[in-house]
Amino acid sequence: MKNIWKVFPALRKTYQSGHASFQLKEGSGGVWKVSVHVVGFSSRSAMYAPASSVVDPSAARSPSSELRTVDGPAFAPKRALVLTKFSRYEFEKRRHADLTEEELVKDLEARGSDYNSLLHHHKIHTKNRELVVNTLKQKGIETRLVDRFEYTDANIDWADVIFTTGGDGTFLMAASKIHSKNKPVIGINSDPSRSIGYLCLPGHCTENFPLALERLLTGKFQWMWRQRMRVTLKGEHAFDPPVELHDQQLQYPEYRFLDCWQEQHLRRDSTPTPHPTGDDASRVLPVRSLNEVFVGETLSSRVSYYELSIDGSPRVKLKSSGLTVCTGTGSTSWSFNINKVTPQCVQRILDIVSVETGMAFPTKDQQLIEKITTKFNNSLIFDPSKCLMAYTIRDPVVFGTDFSSKPRGFAKRIEVKSRMFDACLVIDGGLSFVFNDGATAIFEMHEDDALRTVQFAD
Template sequence: MFKRRTSFKDIILGIKNVVTSSDTQFTNFIKMDKVLILSKLSRYEFEKRKYNIDNDHELEKKLRNRGTDFEKLMQCHVLHKNFEKNVVDTLCKMGINVEVVNRFDYTDEKVKWADVIMPTGGDGTFLLASSRIRDNSKPVIGFNSDPSRSEGHLCLPKKFSANIRRAVEKLQSGDFEWLLRSRIRIKLISQRGEVVPKCLHELQENYCTAVVDGDPTNKGVLPVLALNEVFIGETTSSRVSHLQMRLNGSIEQTSMKCSGVCVCTGTGSTSWHLSINRIPAQSVAELLEFIEIPSCADKEKLAEEVADTYNKSLIFRPNDKRMSYTIRDLISAGVWPCPKGIKPRDFVSKLEIKSNCYDASLVVDGGVSFDFNDGTIVFLEIRPEDALRTVSLTE
């Protein structure tokens, strides 16, 4: 997959050829009569709900007593709420019907009502917004509410956080490009019958209700799509994960022991995938010590350039129809893996994984988890109709 000299070039060439066929059905026009704003849950709001304290003075006292920087917590809360109000006021002044919901009242009915879903927060809020969108027809367009402290890769460019009206005008005039972010479809076959989701974040019980029942016409397909990644492995990180993998529909099955498998989209390639596979300049510098290089060469600078080029090559386009899997800490000794030859990292179009684990989980976008214990099988693939409709917006 990542061969020296050719890998980055191949990825760039692949980017130019990636076109989602269903995108041709849409012109550069967005109906924006009704916009549903999904509000970020600030840390202050989280603490208030967690402790069920309505009295602000009592909450402040409790948080200060435990050592929380209350001023900073409130500063972030006010910043997010002021930004959200600015978005609402701007849209209303432009004649757009606006409704604001939080994660606790973000329902399928609200999604159905809206022309556009507009999360205001960061990537976490954007991921939550996308969780209830199950086809490629309804746009999700996010604003980064705190661009000074958040990257917000999934949101509009940071400059539009300071000029919301300009962003909306560009959307209304068609001055944008559609971007269909590929998502991973998950078919989970459990030998134990019922598949029950578990929420990994506190106060998100209502989110799990959205992923309880699968499509009755397609048994086993979960009604939750992975925008970033699917992780499979033992819940206890110190325990070895014993898995069996089939790549691209092959009849050959590889049995292996590792620290789990991460399967990502192009969108997720900038996130956990990059962190897992990133090579530090220090490692490159140590490798260069084994290579004869003229003494005049600046090895430290060369190491940084090589590491930077390699790390950039790990990222691929969000509308790429391929998934990239990474086998973490693959045990390559004795009989493992069996048979030999599987790449610890590669692109695939389809992936099948069977569990021989004791207490494992399948985790979707770091938010919802499913048991993945001995005998459970999962099938992963990307289909055009499952993409998330977003936009690419530039000046």
């Protein structure tokens, strides 16, 4: 066993984490046969050379790469949970349950919405959703279809894999409640004509889901672990329930996803332990951030005041339009759009540099300007599998020339202390936690919080 660990340290890490079990049998010629069983997947076998063989230790790969070396299907779930979104049509039907179809048409027209368009895209969504469910069942995989209110811990624990039919929002919702590093989440964009679905499988997989599933079942894909942020909240309101930032949740309490979630946990424990109160209260928030976290005043027109510490550095008092902290996954989203430059900006900078240096820069060369713009913007994006966070101080308020903090950068640990009186901490644009004066938030990344996803090479 020790010899195997020396050659494949990644196997040892996976074994010690409780995510897999191994059976070792020495064969002829000192070759070991290793049977691997990962939670939620079928047992696998592979042949490894003995420790005395010439193996470069630096070539040891992650557990995902190790799994790709074994024979047979790399993905063999027995139970699949399909989380589906509510289409806009379904939302309107729920919102106006007392209206007939004709009355709904008139109501939508009065608001400037196109009923026929809503119904058209609803049909596309439901057709592709049914294709996913039926294909899974045809492959002998026990399948449950749930919406956001049926997306319970019990259903999640029952499933070997989570599929989502919707867009990135549905994927983020599914990911927020997954705490196991070994439960895959696979997104299917149910209407590629309406959105790109960066977190989902490529758009062509939607109508060709049977082929996509076949690729998954035959191992023609790669595992990807997307790192997520863990947030620890300290202060008087650390245990306050969050607010969901979706119109339907704010207007209709019976549809609140978090209310359903809290009710499940209360039913599970009829005598819940009282939460700590006061400034010493502290808890790790029950959701992980896959994209980004925003910290700032609830009213965007107000200046946000806070203290910021990066990787243990002394706290710096700052005023700005808020702070964003993102993962590698989120570096293509809000953070990217905050920090990206435009060709107009690049051209103007080159004009100024030409004047100040007396050097003639090709400021009218649009091809060069586009190239510079693209190169800078691409530098803002980083690997989703990296345990690294990127922070951005939005629109920093600078007095004089004493401002020394970098408006953006990378970090392993970030600490923010609030000096605001109506502020929020928002996770992935959906959950808003109270973050008022005296509250502290600590942002960290842990390997165990990574989300298991898949990607195709093409």
